[in-house]
Amino acid sequence: MNFELKTFDIAGAANEKCDALIVLLSQSFKPGKDVLSTLVAQALKAGDLETKPGKSLVVYRPAGMACSRAVLASVGDGSAKEVRQAVSAAVAAVKAVNVKKLAICFATLPQENAVRAAVMAVAEASYVFTTTKSKPEGRAIQRVVLGLQNSPKVKAVFDRSVAAVTGSEFAKEWANRPANYATPTLLAGAARALAKLPNIKCEVLGPKEVAKLAMGSFMAVAQGSEEPLRFIVLRYDGAVKSEAPTVLVGKGITFDSGGISIKPAAEMDEMKFDMSGAASVLGVFRALAELKPAINVVGLIPSCENLINGRAVKPGDVVTSMSGQTIEILNTDAEGRLVLCDALTYAERFKPRAVVDIATLTGACVVALGAVRSGLFSANDELAAALLSAGDASLDLCWRMPLDDDYEEGLKSNFADVANVGGRAGGAITAAKFLQRFTGAFPWAHLDIAGTAWKSGAAKGATGRPVALLLEYLLTSAKHK
Ligand code: BES
Ligand code: MN
Ligand code: ZN
Numbered sequence: 504m505n506f507e508l509k510t511f512d513i514a515g516a517a518n519e520k521c522d523a524l525i526v527l528l529s530q531s532f533k534p535g536k537d538v539l540s541t542l543v544a545q546a547l548k549a550g551d552l553e554t555k556p557g558k559s560l561v562v563y564r565p566a567g568m569a570c571s572r573a574v575l576a577s578v579g580d581g582s583a584k585e586v587r588q589a590v591s592a593a594v595a596a597v598k599a600v601n602v603k604k605l606a607i608c609f610a611t612l613p614q615e616n617a618v619r620a621a622v623m624a625v626a627e628a629s630y631v632f633t634t635t636k637s638k639p640e641g642r643a644i645q646r647v648v649l650g651l652q653n654s655p656k657v658k659a660v661f662d663r664s665v666a667a668v669t670g671s672e673f674a675k676e677w678a679n680r681p682a683n684y685a686t687p688t689l690l691a692g693a694a695r696a697l698a699k700l701p702n703i704k705c706e707v708l709g710p711k712e713v714a715k716l717a718m719g720s721f722m723a724v725a726q727g728s729e730e731p732l733r734f735i736v737l738r739y740d741g742a743v744k745s746e747a748p749t750v751l752v753g754k755g756i757t758f759d760s761g762g763i764s765i766k767p768a769a770e771m772d773e774m775k776f777d778m779s780g781a782a783s784v785l786g787v788f789r790a791l792a793e794l795k796p797a798i799n800v801v802g803l804i805p806s807c808e809n810l811i812n813g814r815a816v817k818p819g820d821v822v823t824s825m826s827g828q829t830i831e832i833l834n835t836d837a838e839g840r841l842v843l844c845d846a847l848t849y850a851e852r853f854k855p856r857a858v859v860d861i862a863t864l865t866g867a868c869v870v871a872l873g874a875v876r877s878g879l880f881s882a883n884d885e886l887a888a889a890l891l892s893a894g895d896a897s898l899d900l901c902w903r904m905p906l907d908d909d910y911e912e913g914l915k916s917n918f919a920d921v922a923n924v925g926g927r928a929g930g931a932i933t934a935a936k937f938l939q940r941f942t943g944a945f946p947w948a949h950l951d952i953a954g955t956a957w958k959s960g961a962a963k964g965a966t967g968r969p970v971a972l973l974l975e976y977l978l979t980s981a982k983h984k
Contacts, residue, residue: 504629504644506665508658510649512663513539515570516608519648523602524570525593529581530554532610534919543575543610547639556585561596570606572597574712583616583898590624596643598629601643603734606657620898621665623971626672631677632964658945662794666728667897667974671789676746677964678782678957682758684777687733687806690755690778693785694735694804700792702741708734712772718805718845720824724838725807727762727815730776734846737802741789747856748799749977752861752946754839755781755806761837763817764807770959776838779956779965780861781806786970787977798981801853805842809835821919825849826941831919838863840937841923846930847941857886859945859976860938862953867930869954871927876902877969878951880935886948893976898967901950904932911936 506534509519514537516524518621526539533552534540542565546552552560554810556579558794574596576589590607597605607621625647633639651657677685677693691707697707713722713734725732735755739746755779760766784802790801816822820832822841825848838861850858868878877894879901881887887903892899910932913925921940927931935949 504626504642505644505646507648508653508661509648509650510653511608511803512652513608513610514604517649519606519650520569521604521606523574523597523605524631524736525574525576525590525605525607526591526610527576527578527581527586527607528554528610532726539573541546546781547662555579555593557588559589559593559596560967567843573943580615581611581613583614583620586613586617587620587898588622591628594628596843596919600838603643603720605644605652606648612652615656616794616896616898618649618651618657618660619664622661622668623898626668627881630672630675632676634676634680635684638761638795641756647965663974663978666790666793668969669793670786670970673768673789674779674782674786674959674970675965675967677785678776678795682808684792685775685778686729686730687755687757687808689759689808690781690804691733691735694737694884695783697737697788697792701795702739703788703792704740705736706736708736716825716849717823718825719822720830720841721805721807721845723816723820723822724809725842727812728797728808728810729812732807735802735804735872737788739788739800741791741795742797742799747854748801749980750802750803750850750853750859751973752802752843752850752854752860752924753789754778754843754860754864755804755811756842757806757837758813758837759809759836760931762811762838762841763815764834764836765811766836772859773957773959776957776965777863779863779952782860782965783952783968783970783973786825786967787973789969790974794978796978796981800977801847801855802825803850805831805846807842809838824941828921828940829919831916831922833922834924837924837934843938844941851944857948858892858942859948859973860947860948863956864951865934865953871904871931872902874954874958876900877955878931879903879948880906880932880951881948882906882939883948884947888974889980890972893979894972895976897971899972901969901972903937905940906932906935917938
């Protein structure tokens with residue numbers, strides 16, 4: 504799908520040749536004398552359209568206009584949320600017909616985040632996963648034209664939004680793939696393919712190299728599967744070498760059965776999404792290649808399956824992590840933290856300015872925050888504030904959770920330095936406390952995306968989150984250095 508920015512207002516929109524024109528009408532809209540304004544005014548007067556957000560009207564072959572269909576959609580005060588909802592509904596309304604070229608016109612001057620909302624909503628509402636269909640029917644929409652008052656600021660938001668969409672869709676593709684189409688080896692292949700893009704390099708470590716690094720915790724999870732582990736190292740070098748990179752660490756469990764502490768059968772298929780953190784890291788690199796900012800970023804992905812064979816790790820087993828800390832694995836289903844802790848130790852060698860890990864880590868985070876906000880954990884106020892506001896700006900929200908040392912109590916072990924689980928209470932926080940033990944050498948934040956990375960039910964599928972948040976954070980932090 505191709506996005507274009509054009510300069511036209513509501514009068515000019517009538518001349519835009521397209522299969523569907525979405526006209527976003529805010530409450531402050533004052534109709535002029537042009538043909539489209541007149542149409543809107545008539546529809547409002549007749550009661551066929553209301554200015555309340557969420558109301559819309561489809562007009563077929565409107566007289567005097569170049570579009571085949573016009574969708575008049577009310578967006579209330581024009582906030583990002585309302586624009587997003589209105590565009591989603593408008594795209595859904597014309598989805599059944601073969602709309603190849605779509606145009607969007609803002610009837611009044613939009614706020615910047617309304618531009619982002621419109622781009623995101625078109626992409627979301629028209630996305631289709633086809634990789635495992637025998638007769639793939641891809642998305643119909645090929646071109647999307649946004650009619651706006653062009654300015655450098657609008658152009659910057661537009662470029663960033665389009666890149667975020669490209670990155671999110673890359674993340675969605677990999678997260679949506681079933682585990683047999685997205686093994687650790689295939690995931691490493693996707694990372695290697697990214698290294699063909701500008702400024703990106705990729706290195707992939709296998710079982711031998713990982714054993715040499717003494718990643719005993721990561722290896723313990725991987726040993727229950729025939730599928731060999733991969734440790735993926737991506738680099739985006741947009742700035743001079745001397746500039747400290749930001750490191751992103753993505754949980755890459757391509758299937759989480761729970762291991763010997765096996766999960767119940769219901770909805771276990773959704774554990775193919777347990778590499779959504781890894782997919783988001785890949786997505787961010789995809790987006791960086793589009794925007795080519797002057798920053799350095801490292802992506803680390805520990806990837807394996809959490810399965811059960813005769814060699815699988817058992818509850819009570821004690822393993823030695825790369826950091827030297829020993830871990831008593833009381834529950835083999837708390838595997839995310841076991842693969843991440845070794846990747847966090849590995850991150851030290853980059854002398855990072857900050858490390859952010861992204862993981863579908865706990866069911867407890869789903870209980871705490873649902874599907875709206877990702878859980879954000881950091882002892883560093885500055886880093887936490889930067890991620891929180893990047894979430895707001897990119898419409899990819901998160902919420903800060905506590906990290907008091909008292910929460911670590913439950914992780915005490917009689918047999919190792921630390922246990923891999925605490926009690927049920929505060930499960931998202933004890934998981935974060937576990938990870939924190941491996942992050943002494945750099946500013947660190949953890950995003951628990953268990954509730955936000957995918958949707959269940961009829962609309963089951965990856966969301967591509969938090970690619971937009973991470974990208975916004977990276978680009979903004981580059982500006983402030
Ligand atoms: N991948 C899961 C977390 C998860 C569960 C994400 C459900 C989304 C939906 C993770 O590996 C896991 O199993 N966590 C356990 C931890 C527990 C054993 C302490 C959990 O949340 O139940
Ligand atoms: Mn698990
Ligand atoms: Zn998991």
